[in-house]
Amino acid sequence: MASLSLQNKLAILSDAARYDASCASSGTTRRDSRDGKGLGSTEGSGICHAYAPDGRCISLLKILMTNFCIYDCAYCINRVSSNVTRARFTVDEVVQLTIEFYRRNYIEGLFLSSGIIRSPDYTMEMIVQIAKRLREDEHFRGYIHLKTIPDAAPELIEQAGLYADRLSINVELPTDNSVKAYAPEKNPETIRKAMGDVKSRKDVAKERSYTGKRGKRFAPAGQSTQMIVGADAATDATILGQSTRLYGDYKLKRVYYSAFSPIPDATAKLPLIKPPLVREHRLYQADWLLRFYGFDVDEITSARPDGNLDLEVDPKLAWALQNRHLFPVDVNRASREMLLRVPGFGTRSVGRILSTRRHRTLRYEDLQRLGASLKKARAFITAKDWSPGELTDSADLRARFAPPPEQLSLF
């Protein structure tokens, strides 16, 4: 086989990595290189250094070590049965690319993942070796996210956590049955066990030993996972139920939803669809409501009998429209919990409402200055000089928010 240029390899191995949604580089320990002996820093919130025309943030160099893979996951561009061009980076190439990109301020760090070559252990060893080189030889203090291979030996995963800021293991599909059907070599049990191992390693790292010393830093930015949406028949209720369990059982930092997206050389088993981007967006919104707004899954998904989210309006608005008897809410009196449920109010505007109403009775105009979206909120609130009157219960309220029906054309 003719050897590929670095440019060609980079093209192939970033193309293969783009189906992973995560590009986060936030939430790790604060580090810098002011001592002049290393390169890089991390300061809480990550930075998006560029945006691709798909609107997604480019924060990390997101690549595969190799796209050779011995597994045959139907949704994946790298599966053994696909005819895509294969490539493999050397350890040195990944290290140099990361460092040189970083020095030019293109990236926050590296997100390394890989197809499985030879065996899960061998692959994981190579991944760990790259992270180790970056940290120990290059003194790299930027962000490292490593994709963990669930079947690899726990010792290897443990090592990965010592070098990485974040570890992730993808659950891939929302149900065990779908995993069995579309990722035949993967085992949902093993995936969960690996996530459990990471969680307990993190717990141990946090505890102090009897000498009062803290354990070694272990994946300080936590672990995340990804689910592909729209490849199987799972409903949004199933998907969000799964997320809730994952957040609870493994203390995941994030669950990413990735709309099943056309890949080159697809398999007949999974016909290509238009990626369900709106559905993906609604799932993220619902996920947010579950984590920061005090909603639970049933409340969000019971609005429709088929267990799916309303695609036309956002899940909070959908809930409010279903529960109009609870509105309007008085912005000068209502509790934080209730304010958080008003469509158009975010956690920030609620915080500002609470602090400002100590000084004055809020008017409609004040709310605008506090950053609330009144186009949505106005039907659901009262303020000093504002009452929605009949609006809250009007029959066409939903229609005001939903996009107009698509125009029909002659056939």
Added chain:
Amino acid sequence: MYTVPLPRIGADVAWRDAAKRLLGAAVPPEDILWDDDGTASGLFATQTPLPPVTRRIKVPQSFVELANTVVWHNDPQRFARLYTLLWRLRHQPGLMQDRADRDLAKLRQMEKAVHRCKHKMKAFVRFRDLRQGGERRSFAAWFEPTHHTVEPTAPFFARRFADMDWMIATPDVTAQFVDGNLSFHPGQPKPDLPDDATEDLWGTYFCNIFNPARLKVQAMTSEMPKKYWKNLPEAQHIADLIAGAEAKVQEMRDTAPTLPPQRAAAIKRQLDRKPPAKE
């Protein structure tokens, strides 16, 4: 009437010092002309010296933070607006919590604009390798920020790129980091920087991490506004990526599923013999 000239470099400290003196002497806002950029000082031949520091003035910490950010905004009125708020704070100590106050709301808006500008600067500065040899590597960038954000953002680059020398040149102020020392100099026209081959690799990455099936141009431009594109090497590819996206996706749809390569069967046989999943 006091005219207070403010220097381009170090305006934060100069403003704070003057504001302290003036407030200490109870000089009302309408008696002060804050002279950004030396445009007004010519109008008044004689300058009244600033009052001496008389007493220590206490202001809410949140005001200090607000002022430290707003001083870098490009609005010529920024110094006057800050002083007016400071003046009002004497009698309205709770003012900083009133998010609905007009003066404060305007300053908060300006603060947000500066924060955003700083953030975009951290994101969009692109260094080029000067390949100068020597012990430390050396890089330089040309950048055009919206506000005067070089000074407050340079320490970020110093914390991050401490083992190399670098320069960020802007029309406004130039930041230089040599042997671990950060310094500021007057702005300059765009310097001629050498080509850097790594920019091609970065372009390759940018083109391939893009998923043509998810084209969302507006989501990109709202976060990466066009005004930055001319200094971003990757931006030269954007037009082609957008133009070719549909055809690429169509191609994926049209290609009928192919037969698996031969090695797939062999690998499958091996895996079936020896299941990799450990229990």
